[in-house]
Amino acid sequence: MAEPPRVPPEMFRFTSTERADLHTAVLHAFGEAGERLVTALTVDEVRERLRSAGWYAPVSEQDLAGTLKQLAGWGLLDVIFNHAGSFATAEEYERRNLQYALTRRGEAALTGMRHAMAALSSVGALQTAVLDALADRLEELDRLLRDPDPGRNRRIFTCLRELEGHLDGLRADIRGFNGELQRLLRVEGADVAAFHADLATFHEVKAATVAYLQEFVTSLERRGETIAAALEAVAGHGAGVLHARALDGADLPRMPGTDQATAWLAARAARWEALRAWFAPEDGSAPRVRRLHDVARRAIVSLLQVLDRITDSRRRSSSAAADFRTLARWFATAPGEDDAHRLWDAAFGLGSARHAHLGHADAELIPAGVPWAEAEPVEVSALLRSRGRTERMGRTGKVRDVAALKAGRRKRAEQERAELEAAWSALATTGAMRLSQLGKLDHDTFGRLLDLLGRALAERPDSTGFRRAVTSDGRVEIVLRTPEDGAVAVLRTPEGWFRGPDYLIDVRTLGETGLHGRAAGA
Amino acid sequence: MSSLANQLVRAEKEEIARAIRTLLGRPLVSRHDDPAAFDLIRKRRGPLIQWFDYFCGWRLVVEPRQGYARLVKTGPPGPRAASRPARRRRTTRAPFDRRRYTLLCLCSAELLTSPVTTIGMLARRVVQAAAVEPDVPAFDPVRNEERAAFVDAVKLLEHYGAVTAMDGVTEAYLGDEDAKVLYRVDTTRVIRLLAAPVPPSGARPPGEDGPAELTAEARYGGDEPTGTQRALWARHSLIRRLLDEPVVYRDELTPAQSAYAASLTGCRLLRRAAEEAGFVLEERAEGLLLVDPDAIATDTRFPDDGSHAKVAALLMLDLLVTSGPVTAGRLDAEAARLLRRFPQWARAYQSDGGGPRLAADALEVLTQFGLARRSGDQVAALPAAARYRVGRAVQEDS
Numbered sequence: 001m002a003e004p005p006r007v008p009p010e011m012f013r014f015t016s017t018e019r020a021d022l023h024t025a026v027l028h029a030f031g032e033a034g035e036r037l038v039t040a041l042t043v044d045e046v047r048e049r050l051r052s053a054g055w056y057a058p059v060s061e062q063d064l065a066g067t068l069k070q071l072a073g074w075g076l077l078d079v080i081f082n083h084a085g086s087f088a089t090a091e092e093y094e095r096r097n098l099q100y101a102l103t104r105r106g107e108a109a110l111t112g113m114r115h116a117m118a119a120l121s122s123v124g125a126l127q128t129a130v131l132d133a134l135a136d137r138l139e140e141l142d143r144l145l146r147d148p149d150p151g152r153n154r155r156i157f158t159c160l161r162e163l164e165g166h167l168d169g170l171r172a173d174i175r176g177f178n179g180e181l182q183r184l185l186r187v188e189g190a191d192v193a194a195f196h197a198d199l200a201t202f203h204e205v206k207a208a209t210v211a212y213l214q215e216f217v218t219s220l221e222r223r224g225e226t227i228a229a230a231l232e233a234v235a236g237h238g239a240g241v242l243h244a245r246a247l248d249g250a251d252l253p254r255m256p257g258t259d260q261a262t263a264w265l266a267a268r269a270a271r272w273e274a275l276r277a278w279f280a281p282e283d284g285s286a287p288r289v290r291r292l293h294d295v296a297r298r299a300i301v302s303l304l305q306v307l308d309r310i311t312d313s314r315r316r317s318s319s320a321a322a323d324f325r326t327l328a329r330w331f332a333t334a335p336g337e338d339d340a341h342r343l344w345d346a347a348f349g350l351g352s353a354r355h356a357h358l359g360h361a362d363a364e365l366i367p368a369g370v371p372w373a374e375a376e377p378v379e380v381s382a383l384l385r386s387r388g389r390t391e392r393m394g395r396t397g398k399v400r401d402v403a404a405l406k407a408g409r410r411k412r413a414e415q416e417r418a419e420l421e422a423a424w425s426a427l428a429t430t431g432a433m434r435l436s437q438l439g440k441l442d443h444d445t446f447g448r449l450l451d452l453l454g455r456a457l458a459e460r461p462d463s464t465g466f467r468r469a470v471t472s473d474g475r476v477e478i479v480l481r482t483p484e485d486g487a488v489a490v491l492r493t494p495e496g497w498f499r500g501p502d503y504l505i506d507v508r509t510l511g512e513t514g515l516h517g518r519a520a521g522a
Numbered sequence: 523m524s525s526l527a528n529q530l531v532r533a534e535k536e537e538i539a540r541a542i543r544t545l546l547g548r549p550l551v552s553r554h555d556d557p558a559a560f561d562l563i564r565k566r567r568g569p570l571i572q573w574f575d576y577f578c579g580w581r582l583v584v585e586p587r588q589g590y591a592r593l594v595k596t597g598p599p600g601p602r603a604a605s606r607p608a609r610r611r612r613t614t615r616a617p618f619d620r621r622r623y624t625l626l627c628l629c630s631a632e633l634l635t636s637p638v639t640t641i642g643m644l645a646r647r648v649v650q651a652a653a654v655e656p657d658v659p660a661f662d663p664v665r666n667e668e669r670a671a672f673v674d675a676v677k678l679l680e681h682y683g684a685v686t687a688m689d690g691v692t693e694a695y696l697g698d699e700d701a702k703v704l705y706r707v708d709t710t711r712v713i714r715l716l717a718a719p720v721p722p723s724g725a726r727p728p729g730e731d732g733p734a735e736l737t738a739e740a741r742y743g744g745d746e747p748t749g750t751q752r753a754l755w756a757r758h759s760l761i762r763r764l765l766d767e768p769v770v771y772r773d774e775l776t777p778a779q780s781a782y783a784a785s786l787t788g789c790r791l792l793r794r795a796a797e798e799a800g801f802v803l804e805e806r807a808e809g810l811l812l813v814d815p816d817a818i819a820t821d822t823r824f825p826d827d828g829s830h831a832k833v834a835a836l837l838m839l840d841l842l843v844t845s846g847p848v849t850a851g852r853l854d855a856e857a858a859r860l861l862r863r864f865p866q867w868a869r870a871y872q873s874d875g876g877g878p879r880l881a882a883d884a885l886e887v888l889t890q891f892g893l894a895r896r897s898g899d900q901v902a903a904l905p906a907a908a909r910y911r912v913g914r915a916v917q918e919d920s
Contacts, residue, residue, distance in 0.1 A: 305650065320713045322723040324631035325655055330727055331623040332658045338604035339732065340620045346733040349595035349717030350682070351606030352821035353546040353766045354890065356909070359802045359813035368789075368805035372908040375806060380825050380910055384836060413529060472527045 010074045011109050021055075022067050024113070027076065028053035030102045031110045040080050040099040043068065068100055076106035119176070126177050126216050130170045131223040137163040138230035145237040150248065157249030160242070164271050167278070174292055181209075181299050210303050217296045224289045228280040235276075243268045423448045424476050424509055432479070432506040436489035446493045452507065456480040479506040538566050539800030542573060543819035545582065545593040546765055546799075549717075552683040553589030563591045577795045578765060579741065579758035583714065590683055594717045596737055597766070605890045606821070611677040618674070625661065626675040628652060630715065633685060633707045641695050641703040645672060663699055670696060684712045756782040761795055764810055765819075769892035769906045771809035783810070808905035811892075824891045825910055830868035831883035834860060836910065838884050842894055842903035843911045849899050850881070857881035 014023035029049035033041055041049065043064060050059065071077040080099040102110070141159050144152045234242065243265055252260050278288045327347055334340040345351050358378045360366065366375045423445045427438075441449065455469035456478045462468070467480045481504040489502035541563045544551060553560040563570060567584040574580040574593065581594040607617035608626070618626070625648065632647040633639065645663045652661040662668050676692050679685050690703035716722075718736040725735045738744065742758075743751035756778040763770050763779075772780055782788040792810070796803035801812040801819075817823050825836040834857060841856055842848065858877030861868060871880040885901060888894035893907040 302650075319634075319723075320716065321631040321634045323716060323721050324627045324634075325651065326722040328624045328627035328631070328651075329655055329657050330722070330733070331620050331627060332655075334620050334623075334728075337617075337619055339728070340623050341604035341607040341617065342732045343728055344608055344618070344623055345597055345604075345606050346736045347718045347722060348608075348715055349593075349597060350549050350608070350715070351595075352548065353819045354605075354768045354822065355801070355812050355814040355817075355820045356768060356891070357814055357817035357820065357823050358825065358909075359804070359815055363802050363804065363813075369807055371807040372905045375908070377911045378909050380836065384825055384827055384833065385840075385912070413526070417526065 008075070008105060011076075011105060012112065013074050014071060014076065014109070015113065019063075019067060019070075022059065022063065023071060025050055025053045025055035026064075026067055026071065027102075027106065027110050027113070029055075030077070030100070030106070031114075034102065034107075040101040042097075042099050046100065071106070072100070075103055076109055077101065078103050119172075126173055126212075128216065128219050128223065130166055130173065131220075131227065133166045134163065134170065135223065135226045135230050137166065138227065138234055141242065142230060142233040142237070145234065145242060145245070150245075153245045153249035154251075155249070156242070157246045157251075160246045160268070163275070167271065167275050170278075171274075178292075178295060181213075181295070206303050210300055213296045213300050213303075217293060217300070220289065220293055220296075224279060224287065228287070231276065231280045239269070239272050243272070419444065420448070424507075427452070427507050428476075428509055432481075432504055434483075434487075434489065435491070435500070435503045435505055436487070438489075438491055440492045443493045443495050446491065446498065449491075452476070452478045453480070453503070453505075456505075475509060477508045479508075480504065534566070535798070536800070537562055538569055538573070539798060540816075540818065541566050541570055542799040543801070543814055543816070545570070545574075545591065546819040547821065549593040549595045550682050550714075551591045554683055554686070555681070560589065560591060567591070573798060577758070577791070578761045579739075579754070580762070585710075588708065588711065590711060590714075592714050595766075596717060596719055596739065597762075608678060610674045611681050612674070618678075619671075621659075621668075622671045622674050624652075624658060625672050626678060628655070628658070628661070629672075629675050629679060630684070630712050633679070633712050634709050637707050637709065639685075639705050639707060641676065641690075641692065641701060641705070642699075644676070644705070645695075645699075648672070666696075669699065679712075682711070682715060684708055684715060752778060753782075757788070757791065760788070761792065764792065764812060765795075765799070767892065768820075768890070769809055769811045769904070771892070771904065771906075773808075806905070811906060822890070824887060824893075829883075829887075830871065831880065831887050834868070834880050835884035835887040838881070839888060839893060839903065839907055839910055840912055842888075842901065843907050847900045847902035850896065850901055851899075853881040853885065853901055854878040857884065 014020065014027065017023065026046060029046055029052065030041065032052050033039070033045075033049055046068065047059065047064060068077060072079055077100045080101055082097045082099055137159055141156065141163065144156050144159065246268065247261060247264060250264070252264065276282055281287055327343070330343055331340055334343060356378075358380060360376060360378055426441075426445050427449055438449070452469070452471070455471065456467045457480070459467045459469050461482075465481055468477065469480075470477045483502050483504060485502075487502035489500060491498040541559075544559045545563065548556075548559075551560050551563055564584055564586050567582070567586075571582045571584070574582045580596065582591065583594065584591040608623065609615045609617055610622075628648045628651050629644060632644060632651055635647075645661075649661050649663065652658045661672070663672065673692055673696050676685065676695075680687060680692060685705040685707050688704045688706050690701065692703055694701035694703060718725075718733075719739045720736050722736060725733075728734075728736075741751075742755040747755065756776075760770075760775070760779045760782055772783070775783065783792065789805075792805075793803055796812055799812075799819075800816070801814055804811045804813060814820060822828065824832055826832050837860060838853055838856055841853075854877050857871075857880040861872055861876055861880065865872065868876075868880065871877075885894060885896060888907075889896070892904060893910075894901055894903050896902075
């Protein structure tokens, strides 16, 4: 790979100092003079010519001298002493006999600046005419090379120059156009802001670009192939032959001690490579012009998308996408951050609730309707007030507590279960029996009996006068019948007496755990 | 009289209560984010949907297969505090700014077009969308701060499961505009992010008093409600406030709401709602509040040592409760005194102007929890602040 070009130091310093305007104007003056084949200027002549370079402001003697000295210091101007002139005073000597001329570097700097300005103001355009011209020149070269007459060499030289000129033009155009295209795709924001009042204009610009690109792309492929074919034909004669004959036709000035031909040939070979790379690379890789094709096609698609979007946004559909876009607009135009937060809350409702987490140990002790100031305060960690920390152990301790609590709960549940089973088995009857036969019961068992009786009595009697019910866990069934004799049963528990109708009951345990009552009942 | 069945019932009640509070704290619960919470909601979705509909008229959508539950929380009407911003999914948890909200909306709109996308394509579409949308500034992903805002928006969408990164991580885009991140888009979930009962594209832009039109629900009859609708609205709006806000003061209620809160049915219903959700309802003369002992249904806690501002807030609350309304300057001085007293503490504030900054942040905390209010130059404690006044034990301690 070639190294990036290195610009000689201070070459463009004149464009960036405080006096850049004057510096540029002076250089321009030299450039103007050069076009008239005047190469050296005195201070007075420079002053005169400043006007033609577009500098009308007065310049003091000192300023101008300083500028010239500065430019000479940067290597852009040479100081030439005209010893042939007459002079009487030192001032006159300086005035008349010091002349300034552009150095090579100065010329390059001036050209560079002009080129830069031209590139800035150029309009990117793709011209199919350039492609046609490339093809024409290649065909002509092919024709000329068939003719071995050395008299043709001059034409071959000019033809090659034209070809190279067109290639340069094409490359510059494509670079410029692509840059502009990418900018068009990129800075739509600014465009739209500018065009928003007049969407139609915006529409037009993009639509015109699309049409232009489409036209260019359709002809690009065919023309690219024509050029590639012509290129192959010329290459058939050998690039070396072509260049050798062109060199002959070029008729370079002969200077002793310098080998201009080698450099010239090397430059031609590089250009030739570039031409091949664009249209028909020798290594068989994709020609660059194909890439231009891709870029153009992608640009067409993007531009059409943007156009679609404009029409779409005007259609004002009520779809979700439109909802989101509307919200985007509202957020963008919200007067303040707080308004945006409120809008977020209203539109998305994704915010969290917020609640106190400290409560009273026993909230029910404080009656409702008491003012807060009179109710007990909640307990806030004393550490938080004194140290700014809450007790961290509280959390881990709690976890341990939960495990213990669970174990305790499970144990209690098992115990309750066992008690329950015991109670059921105590109540389980061996077939139907009178309530009064139960006689004496402990209080818990009595409670369960009441629960069972309640369940049974809540059911409607069937046709035979029996009521049936099962407990909520489905394990105990009771069948009950109201006594026909109106007998009264009296049950005794350690805590008191129960008096009620002497029902006929039959309690069965249905669970898998065969209690003896079930076994007896079966 | 306990039995196995009773225990099952109790377990179910506990689960439902926990699920309700989880949804209040996070209205969108995803399987990918919190599998346990999602599973719980999925299992109990029947009673949960009924509970939210009955008590506050909020819709709960549970999608067992898509793996998310969304509580469509429509805020209670009226002026709302701007204290529930979207937050960046970074350690700072800084609130979103307008730019990030805007990008979030634009991204959501663009995500609806295709089920798969990459971060670069999404960014390009947002560039185009921002360009054609009037009033929306252009989006320029070349600039670092724009990319950071964009990444924050995408990360929030990722957090809600609207997009899932299948390859690469979103943060990579911060440093490199050409980062390759592939996303799968859940378009229905993107749409579910919107909770406003009125589609924004059909509503008027928010006016002076905020986006009021967005939250108008047809169910309550609009301007001419029937008696039933009015009663329903009183119930739902009151319970919504109670479920969402730290304190509901009676003097902030509308006449219909306070009448409902004072009625026998209202009282019973409020208590039932609180109990079924696992809250403790505190009814005091000045207002109502719900205590969530597990702190599930809250984004932040107070009193807590979570930040220096919170600690300072508690200490300043002591001053506000004991010495009545004070001037803002007095609070600033108090904060400065605290900073002087504990030089090793709250280093972020131990600099010039630290006192007023600390006082402002602490006051912000108190305002968020409905414990203090600033009007003009005066800062006054609100009635519920008395809950945290210094008890006797602590006074002896200090």
